[in-house]
Amino acid sequence: MLSRGRNIEKGRVITRRMFILAAAKILLFAGISSRLYNLQISDREKYEILSDKNRIREWKTPPQRGIILDNFNKVLASNDRVFQLHLILDEIKDFDVTVFKIKNLIGLDKFQVKKLYKKRERLKSWDTLVVSDNLSWEQFSKINLYLHELEGAKPVLSTSRFYPYANDLVHIVGYVGDASLKDIEKPEIKENFVPGLKVGKYGIESSLERLLIGKYGIKRYEVNASGKRISQIDYIKELQGSKVNLTIDIEIQKYAQELLKGKAGSICAMDIYTGEVVAMASSPTYDPNKFTHGINQKDWKEIRENPLKPLVNKSIAGLYSPGSTFKPLVALAALEYGILDPEKTVRCKGHKHPYELYGVKYHCWKKEGHGYMKLRNAIKQSCDIYFYEMARLLGVDRLSTIAKRYGLGSHVLGDIYNDEKNGLVPNTKWKRNALEQSWYLGETVINGIGQGYIQTTPLQLCLMTAQMANGGYKIKPHILKDDTINYQDVINKIKLGQSNYPFHERNYLDDIDISYYQRMYHKKSNINFVLDAMFGSTNERYGTSFRSRYDDPKYQFAGKTGTSQVRRITELDRELDLDTEQIEYKKRDHALYIAFAPYRDPRYSISVLIEHGGSGSKAAAPLASKLIKKIIDRHKLRDQFNNGDTSLA
Numbered sequence: 001m002l003s004r005g006r007n008i009e010k011g012r013v014i015t016r017r018m019f020i021l022a023a024a025k026i027l028l029f030a031g032i033s034s035r036l037y038n039l040q041i042s043d044r045e046k047y048e049i050l051s052d053k054n055r056i057r058e059w060k061t062p063p064q065r066g067i068i069l070d071n072f073n074k075v076l077a078s079n080d081r082v083f084q085l086h087l088i089l090d091e092i093k094d095f096d097v098t099v100f101k102i103k104n105l106i107g108l109d110k111f112q113v114k115k116l117y118k119k120r121e122r123l124k125s126w127d128t129l130v131v132s133d134n135l136s137w138e139q140f141s142k143i144n145l146y147l148h149e150l151e152g153a154k155p156v157l158s159t160s161r162f163y164p165y166a167n168d169l170v171h172i173v174g175y176v177g178d179a180s181l182k183d184i185e186k187p188e189i190k191e192n193f194v195p196g197l198k199v200g201k202y203g204i205e206s207s208l209e210r211l212l213i214g215k216y217g218i219k220r221y222e223v224n225a226s227g228k229r230i231s232q233i234d235y236i237k238e239l240q241g242s243k244v245n246l247t248i249d250i251e252i253q254k255y256a257q258e259l260l261k262g263k264a265g266s267i268c269a270m271d272i273y274t275g276e277v278v279a280m281a282s283s284p285t286y287d288p289n290k291f292t293h294g295i296n297q298k299d300w301k302e303i304r305e306n307p308l309k310p311l312v313n314k315s316i317a318g319l320y321s322p323g324s325t326f327k328p329l330v331a332l333a334a335l336e337y338g339i340l341d342p343e344k345t346v347r348c349k350g351h352k353h354p355y356e357l358y359g360v361k362y363h364c365w366k367k368e369g370h371g372y373m374k375l376r377n378a379i380k381q382s383c384d385i386y387f388y389e390m391a392r393l394l395g396v397d398r399l400s401t402i403a404k405r406y407g408l409g410s411h412v413l414g415d416i417y418n419d420e421k422n423g424l425v426p427n428t429k430w431k432r433n434a435l436e437q438s439w440y441l442g443e444t445v446i447n448g449i450g451q452g453y454i455q456t457t458p459l460q461l462c463l464m465t466a467q468m469a470n471g472g473y474k475i476k477p478h479i480l481k482d483d484t485i486n487y488q489d490v491i492n493k494i495k496l497g498q499s500n501y502p503f504h505e506r507n508y509l510d511d512i513d514i515s516y517y518q519r520m521y522h523k524k525s526n527i528n529f530v531l532d533a534m535f536g537s538t539n540e541r542y543g544t545s546f547r548s549r550y551d552d553p554k555y556q557f558a559g560k561t562g563t564s565q566v567r568r569i570t571e572l573d574r575e576l577d578l579d580t581e582q583i584e585y586k587k588r589d590h591a592l593y594i595a596f597a598p599y600r601d602p603r604y605s606i607s608v609l610i611e612h613g614g615s616g617s618k619a620a621a622p623l624a625s626k627l628i629k630k631i632i633d634r635h636k637l638r639d640q641f642n643n644g645d646t647s648l649a
Contacts, residue, residue, distance in 0.1 A: 061216060161176045266610075
């Protein structure tokens with residue numbers, strides 16, 4: 001019985017254990033089934049996405065920049081074919097060996113090899129390493145010939161920025177280069193950043209980056225567990241950036257740069273009605289193509305250490321005293337404020353009898369003097385003595401008001417160029433606030449001949465001239481073509497005097513803002529008087545630019561010479577009376593010239609500045625004369641093209 005009881009108890013234990021085991025199996029099966037259900041049914045989409053992320057990888061392809069064109073649709077910045085060499089890192093067994101072979105094939109130096117190793121450290125195993133983005137055809141051919149020996153090497157046909165007019169346009173168009181960490185912080189670049197992206201570093205390329213950059217493309221690849229590419233699944237093509245048209249005429253721009261060859265300075269040309277900048281040359285210059293693929297240290301040092309400062313766009317960032325080119329505006333201000341009768345006579349006695357004020361002597365540039373002068377002849381012959389007296393009567397504050405109204409002392413092109421300078425048009429308030437000093441009458445006197453504190457850019461002088469030449473109407477200068485404005489309508493209204501008077505007569509003397517394409521003068525006769533005097537300065541005997549004139553009415557122009565002192569002239573300097581060539585280069589005066597043409601039906605304004613060129617009549621006026629002829633010869637073509645006849649370009 002005892003044995004039987006033990007057997008029964010043993011059987012119960014076994015039964016309980018089997019029950020527990022069976023229950024555990026059931027629970028385990030239920031758990032597995034539930035998990036499988038979740039994986040395959042409930043969470044299927046989630047895990048499919050996770051699986052694809054492990055199986056599919058995306059590579060961004062660089063966007064293609066928009067092209068930049070001139071007024072006639074000639075390409076100024078293009079995307080040309082280039083030969084590149086890439087390395088697919090996950091296909092390389094021995095990186096050192098591969099680099100060694102490539103080094104010998106295409107001639108990499110120690111610096112370039114070191115740079116490759118640094119690049120590799122920043123990349124993932126499945127990334128692509130760009131060895132060179134600008135191989136020569138010979139190098140590219142060698143790579144293809146020995147490709148079977150180069151693990152992971154991939155010759156690539158791509159595009160890169162190219163500037164066909166190179167040195168002629170670098171100060172306008174600018175250049176591109178590798179995106180820096182600072183560049184990547186900009187929204188338009190951050191959104192489209194890919195390794196090796198080239199972005200605008202200067203000029204139009206930089207200021208219009210948001211338009212030019214385009215949109216990156218995407219290549220999707222299936223990869224294995226190691227991240228190695230197996231096959232391409234999808235390709236979304238990159239989008240090219242927007243096309244940008246400039247108002248520049250490349251033929252005139254090239255000619256202006258040619259005229260400046262071997263000199264430091266600027267030449268600007270502007271349509272006096274539309275405000276379109278036709279040319280904006282600055283010299284010396286440099287080749288922007290050198291920056292696209294990374295400029296070498298030798299070339300960069302040569303540019304940076306050039307004493308003539310090729311990196312400075314002298315048209316908008318060079319600041320100079322306007323010298324006698326300021327005199328037409330001084331005369332206009334005196335006439336507009338009614339402080340001077342144009343028939344008033346002032347005697348210029350020369351160096352022995354200078355203009356004297358509170359014991360301080362102010363000399364005329366002409367040693368023997370001009371004799372008795374009225375206003376027209378004073379402008380024509382650029383008599384300093386007359387303008388000393390005129391400035392004294394006018395006062396610096398009234399002169400400052402007119403100067404600012406005609407475009408001096410502020411940006412001409414708005415925010416297009418971040419290196420454009422405001423310049424300085426001084427007045428009593430400015431000196432009190434900036435220098436904590438009172439204004440002196442002697443400072444007004446020298447301000448009257450464009451010396452002293454006043455600082456302008458060549459483009460500002462071009463704008464000043466344009467707004468006098470068009471009859472005294474405020475224009476909106478621009479270097480980007482604006483198809484939204486009916487310029488022919490603007491021109492017609494200005495020529496017919498139909499532009500609205502923007503303010504009451506009694507407010508004319510106030511320093512106020514004036515809307516574009518509206519009248520700035522008080523009396524039309526005052527504008528006409530100054531323009532006629534500028535004609536005399538160029539086309540009549542004893543005029544300061546008489547030798548640069550044209551007898552042909554088609555090319556006749558009116559202008560005004562200027563000399564900007566870079567240092568104070570001493571009594572010894574006056575006694576020696578040295579020629580420009582006899583003076584140390586850096587001590588020579590700057591030469592300036594402003595003009596408008598053609599005289600009988602004005603359409604363009606010109607400004608020329610030659611650093612340390614000496615006399616404006618000898619160094620600047622002849623260049624303006626040559627450029628004016630070129631502009632007038634191309635005017636009909638430009639006019640017809642802008643009116644829709646594109647076949648003529």
